[in-house]
Amino acid sequence: MGIYDESKYEINEDLEEVHGQHLRELGNPGTWGTGGQRLAIAGCARQAGIDAGLLEEPENGPQSSGGGLSSVAKKVVNELAVLPKDFDESSYQRAIKGGLTEEEFVEIVGIVARIVDLDVFARGIGVPLKPFPEAQSGEPSRKRPETATQEQAWVPTVPNLPEGGDIAKALYGEMPKPYIVRGLSLVPDEMKRHLELEQVQYMPLKHVRDFDHQHHAGLTRMQVEVVAGRVSAINQCFY
Amino acid sequence: MNLDINLDALIEPDLDIGVPGGSELLRFSEALVGTDRLALDAAREVLENVLGAAAIPAASAIAANFSKNDRIANGLGIPHDPVMMKATKDIREQLGLNSYLSAINTLKYFPSD
Numbered sequence: 001m002g003i004y005d006e007s008k009y010e011i012n013e014d015l016e017e018v019h020g021q022h023l024r025e026l027g028n029p030g031t032w033g034t035g036g037q038r039l040a041i042a043g044c045a046r047q048a049g050i051d052a053g054l055l056e057e058p059e060n061g062p063q064s065s066g067g068g069l070s071s072v073a074k075k076v077v078n079e080l081a082v083l084p085k086d087f088d089e090s091s092y093q094r095a096i097k098g099g100l101t102e103e104e105f106v107e108i109v110g111i112v113a114r115i116v117d118l119d120v121f122a123r124g125i126g127v128p129l130k131p132f133p134e135a136q137s138g139e140p141s142r143k144r145p146e147t148a149t150q151e152q153a154w155v156p157t158v159p160n161l162p163e164g165g166d167i168a169k170a171l172y173g174e175m176p177k178p179y180i181v182r183g184l185s186l187v188p189d190e191m192k193r194h195l196e197l198e199q200v201q202y203m204p205l206k207h208v209r210d211f212d213h214q215h216h217a218g219l220t221r222m223q224v225e226v227v228a229g230r231v232s233a234i235n236q237c238f239y
Numbered sequence: 240m241n242l243d244i245n246l247d248a249l250i251e252p253d254l255d256i257g258v259p260g261g262s263e264l265l266r267f268s269e270a271l272v273g274t275d276r277l278a279l280d281a282a283r284e285v286l287e288n289v290l291g292a293a294a295i296p297a298a299s300a301i302a303a304n305f306s307k308n309d310r311i312a313n314g315l316g317i318p319h320d321p322v323m324m325k326a327t328k329d330i331r332e333q334l335g336l337n338s339y340l341s342a343i344n345t346l347k348y349f350p351s352d
Binding site: 080198228 | 259280334
């Protein structure tokens with residue numbers, strides 16, 4: 001049974017599978033957050049969207065208010081979930097000075113970005129927001145990539161080869177990757193999940209420069225870029 | 240297919256972007272990441288009528304994807320690369336992208352000439 005079975009639209013099986021997996025695994029311990037903390041981040045982001053009128057409250061009532069999250073973490077979640085266009089380096093610096101580690105910050109960004117993604121999709125196809133799973137026990141892995149270093153983002157990233165070493169080869173392959181791929185690499189699990197969504201929602205990365213490639217049955221490449229361009233203009237994303 | 244694309248419509252969506260179903264896609268995208276649920280439901284219906292049912296999950300997936308990516312980019316301060324900056328100089332000026340708050344993440348390394 002797929003998570004979007006109730007939709008009147010035919011949903012790509014790969015996309016539905018990835019979305020279902022991401023939702024199920026939100027409650028698992030992550031790299032820096034416990035399952036409970038990760039769910040608190042996701043719930044806080046969703047509630048922020050509901051409070052801002054960007055999402056409709058599902059039938060199971062209010063989402064997490066971020067219980068168990070520090071006030072600093074909640075602020076990052078709320079700002080990024082609702083107004084990414086206003087998120088700047090001072091937002092990041094405040095978070096770090098407020099006690100978040102770089103690694104925690106990156107994991108938060110990854111989770112917020114993904115839950116907003118899933119919720120926007122559900123809203124788009126006209127189904128209720130999907131319920132969260134239960135938190136699973138267990139400790140975060142707390143593994144930081146050894147070759148992560150300060151490059152040009154606010155946060156450390158794993159460089160491309162050769163500086164990034166075996167970790168870079170495993171994450172990126174042989175060819176250098178841009179920051180939209182590498183940005184979350186301080187927390188490789190979040191980077192991988194971001195790319196899983198990219199492959200099924202936008203297109204497999206190997207086709208990005210093939211402007212004749214049509215990944216979606218319902219839209220041409222040009223029509224895809226209209227949607228992408230408009231959303232990014234609204235979010236004032238320069239990248 | 241020869242299309243006369245007007246990128247200004249990405250910033251001013253009432254303009255004709257020059258892509259089949261473009262106006263409907265712009266309206267749906269804006270409503271999907273906006274606060275007016277009635278407008279979203281109406282835009283969805285119009286888009287489906289114009290481009291067919293398959294356009295809805297497709298457009299929703301793209302809007303979701305770039306809602307994700309915009310938060311990753313703006314949230315981590317990632318810069319664009321020099322090749323892309325060179326290629327997009329005119330478009331960035333045309334669309335006013337250099338005035339975005341997030342532009343500094345790139346412009347501090349690659350000032351726009």
